[in-house]
Amino acid sequence: MLDLLFRNVRAYDKGGIFEGDIGVKDGKIGKIGGDIQEQADKVVDLSGKIVVPGLIDGHTHMEFPFMSTVTADDFYYGTRASVAGGVTTIVDFISPPPKSDLVSAYKSWREKADKKVVSDYGLHSIIREASSENLEQISYLIKNEGVVSFKLFMAYKGELMMDDSSIYRTIKTITENGGVAGIHAENGELIDQLIRDFLREGKTEPIYHAYSRPEILEVEATNRVSSIASMIGNDVKMYIVHTSTGEAVDTITNFRKKGFHFFNETTPHYLTLSLEALKRPDAEKYVMSPPLRTDDQRVKLWERLSSGDIFTVGSDHCVYSEEQKKRFKEEVPPFNEIPNGVPGTETILPILFYFGVKRGLISMERMVEVTSYNPARLYGLYPKKGHLLPGADADIAIIDPGRKVKISTDVLHSNIDYTIYDGIEVEGWNVMTIRRGEIVYEEGQVLGKAGSGQYVKGKTPIIT
Ligand code: DUC
Numbered sequence: 001m002l003d004l005l006f007r008n009v010r011a012y013d014k015g016g017i018f019e020g021d022i023g024v025k026d027g028k029i030g031k032i033g034g035d036i037q038e039q040a041d042k043v044v045d046l047s048g049k050i051v052v053p054g055l056i057d058g059h060t061h062m063e064f065p066f067m068s069t070v071t072a073d074d075f076y077y078g079t080r081a082s083v084a085g086g087v088t089t090i091v092d093f094i095s096p097p098p099k100s101d102l103v104s105a106y107k108s109w110r111e112k113a114d115k116k117v118v119s120d121y122g123l124h125s126i127i128r129e130a131s132s133e134n135l136e137q138i139s140y141l142i143k144n145e146g147v148v149s150f151k152l153f154m155a156y157k158g159e160l161m162m163d164d165s166s167i168y169r170t171i172k173t174i175t176e177n178g179g180v181a182g183i184h185a186e187n188g189e190l191i192d193q194l195i196r197d198f199l200r201e202g203k204t205e206p207i208y209h210a211y212s213r214p215e216i217l218e219v220e221a222t223n224r225v226s227s228i229a230s231m232i233g234n235d236v237k238m239y240i241v242h243t244s245t246g247e248a249v250d251t252i253t254n255f256r257k258k259g260f261h262f263f264n265e266t267t268p269h270y271l272t273l274s275l276e277a278l279k280r281p282d283a284e285k286y287v288m289s290p291p292l293r294t295d296d297q298r299v300k301l302w303e304r305l306s307s308g309d310i311f312t313v314g315s316d317h318c319v320y321s322e323e324q325k326k327r328f329k330e331e332v333p334p335f336n337e338i339p340n341g342v343p344g345t346e347t348i349l350p351i352l353f354y355f356g357v358k359r360g361l362i363s364m365e366r367m368v369e370v371t372s373y374n375p376a377r378l379y380g381l382y383p384k385k386g387h388l389l390p391g392a393d394a395d396i397a398i399i400d401p402g403r404k405v406k407i408s409t410d411v412l413h414s415n416i417d418y419t420i421y422d423g424i425e426v427e428g429w430n431v432m433t434i435r436r437g438e439i440v441y442e443e444g445q446v447l448g449k450a451g452s453g454q455y456v457k458g459k460t461p462i463i464t
């Protein structure tokens with residue numbers, strides 16, 4: 001007896017398209033076949049729908065202490081939004097406070113998250129200091145706790161930024177222990193200089209956020225960290241998080257052609273929005289780093305997503321309320337004081353499906369690859385997650401390809417009262433999410449309970 005039986009399925013997976021039935025048993029995909037005869041507790045007819053593996057959002061910041069505030073989505077609100085968007089697993093960033101060691105921070109993230117998560121989740125750890133204690137603990141986290149990826153910042157001077165020798169030593173230690181390094185690639189020294197120059201000239205509006213972080217500083221940092229990592233050897237596994245320029249993707253592609261295991265992640269907002277948003281009256285909502293770029297860059301990113309040069313798409317979900325963005329004042333603060341970050345975990349799927357697949361810029365197979373198969377491999381979650389084959393967790397998103405939705409906070413589930421896609425009309429929407437065999441979201445309603453998600457330990461990252 002099956003727990004769930006999906007009939008008339010049209011599913012896209014890494015391997016291509018499948019048409020038939022999918023049976024779910026004990027939280028796993030039990031059977032896939034032309035016409036499954038076995039009885040089931042619940043049968044769902046999916047005629048006219050599209051099935052994809054549950055998305056893995058490898059880039060979220062729930063309850064993230066940053067820029068003297070804490071993000072507004074905790075693990076409950078944040079993962080409610082995730083499952084509503086078809087995301088069945090997030091990989092969130094542990095952010096050790098200054099001087100805290102990595103293992104204590106890992107424990108406190110598990111304590112915060114375990115009782116609240118609706119989606120399943122894994123963890124990466126930010127490392128802000130290459131102290132001997134931190135470097136020693138990398139091995140413990142990888143081998144014992146399944147934290148296999150680590151984020152190092154080349155920007156945010158005075159808060160998260162690491163210098164080059166610390167980056168070199170930390171990537172070396174991560175590599176020796178079989179982990180993967182994720183890099184925030186922007187030249188923090190020069191950004192800091194440009195910020196000070198603009199403030200001195202009285203240029204404080206949000207658009208100066210973008211002008212203080214020009215494209216070339218992402219490309220420079222990407223090239224620099226790639227050079228540093230290449231000195232360590234070709235067993236380094238590294239990816240550049242939230243890449244916003246085609247040139248930074250090309251830099252990584254060139255290193256990959258030389259045999260290095262370097263990759264890029266991008267986010268839906270770099271694919272769909274432009275820096276013109278930073279001239280709007282509510283520009284503070286669009287402040288994130290790296291900043292939004294020109295339309296020209298959006299085109300380049302779609303091309304590289306289509307060609308296979310971009311490995312994953314994550315949301316960088318890092319949510320601040322309007323009040324937080326304005327620092328609880330009437331006026332918008334100077335650009336450098338606006339907390340950096342935007343919502344996104346719930347809209348990865350409709351944005352990629354509508355602007356990418358429906359407009360013919362990427363295939364369904366590519367969408368599935370960058371939102372589930374590749375993140376599962378990169379974060380060591382494969383083969384438990386990231387595909388629809390028997391034995392894998394029954395993590396599934398069901399899209400109604402014809403559903404027209406005008407995006408607004410009325411249809412979203414984050415703990416804030418705005419969205420950066422407000423008023424944008426899309427066709428194609430997630431209508432049901434199954435996480436380990438349980439229907440956790442259906443037609444606007446989040447059914448999954450707080451704490452029903454599970455921590456998933458990462459294994460060896462596979463990036464080739
Ligand atoms: N960028 C953001 O916009 N927010 C959080 C951290 C980051 O790198």
Ligand code: ZN
Nearest residue numbers: 184241242289
């Ligand atoms: Zn970052």
Ligand code: ZN
Nearest residue numbers: 059061316318
């Ligand atoms: Zn981030």
